[in-house]
Amino acid sequence: AQSVSQHNHHVILSEAASLELGCNYSYGGTVNLFWYVQYPGQHLQLLLKYFSGDPLVKGIKGFEAEFIKSKFSFNLRKPSVQWSDTAEYFCAVIPYNQGGKLIFGQGTELSVKP
Amino acid sequence: EAGVAQSPRYKIIEKRQSVAFWCNPISGHATLYWYQQILGQGPKLLIQFQNNGVVDDSQLPKDRFSAERLKGVDSTLKIQPAKLEDSAVYLCASSFAGGRENIQYFGAGTRLSVL
Numbered sequence: 001a002q003s004v005s006q007h008n009h010h011v012i013l014s015e016a017a018s019l020e021l022g023c024n025y026s027y028g029g030t031v032n033l034f035w036y037v038q039y040p041g042q043h044l045q046l047l048l049k050y051f052s053g054d055p056l057v058k059g060i061k062g063f064e065a066e067f068i069k070s071k072f073s074f075n076l077r078k079p080s081v082q083w084s085d086t087a088e089y090f091c092a093v094i095p096y097n098q099g100g101k102l103i104f105g106q107g108t109e110l111s112v113k114p
Numbered sequence: 115e116a117g118v119a120q121s122p123r124y125k126i127i128e129k130r131q132s133v134a135f136w137c138n139p140i141s142g143h144a145t146l147y148w149y150q151q152i153l154g155q156g157p158k159l160l161i162q163f164q165n166n167g168v169v170d171d172s173q174l175p176k177d178r179f180s181a182e183r184l185k186g187v188d189s190t191l192k193i194q195p196a197k198l199e200d201s202a203v204y205l206c207a208s209s210f211a212g213g214r215e216n217i218q219y220f221g222a223g224t225r226l227s228v229l
Contacts, residue, residue, distance in 0.1 A: 043118075100213050106155050107154075
């Protein structure tokens, strides 16, 4: 079945460590790609998005993601995490034939130890 | 700018009871979405409105779930009767228009527990 997969359910890092969260999707054709973040007690908010153009996109708070079409991947990265990055991160896709319907991965919980 | 407003924030009911959730989107946003997020999973779209018309309700369990957006602004989502498996967070989102390049803004959600 077509889906969005996030490789890690729970990641624990120390402050200043580098972060990479994996995301793969199984839809063919053109896709729009998103990473959303949900900080504890807060609503889902957009971290970054890719529609077209440069496959390396930069978002808020020092996050970036790289779209690799051949690998159907859109991994999220940050060179040095902070305690305040503790949150749940969701990868999401809108396939070309799905209107505005966001299809989410299962989420990755990131815990950053001070 | 005010965000997407949802109420109530929490609701506890017994199975077979009915429940309703309310959503007020960002002013000027024509498209409104309801998502269901079960614990440990990502949100799943239940229904999408464009103004007061339904665009996609393919994943809405229509035997028990209903939703409306009568005046193209506020929306309500109802479950009647509720089942244990309906325990989840119900998220409302809105965007300026429908389509793949419109950013969706989410509300804080309503956490439903069915006992």
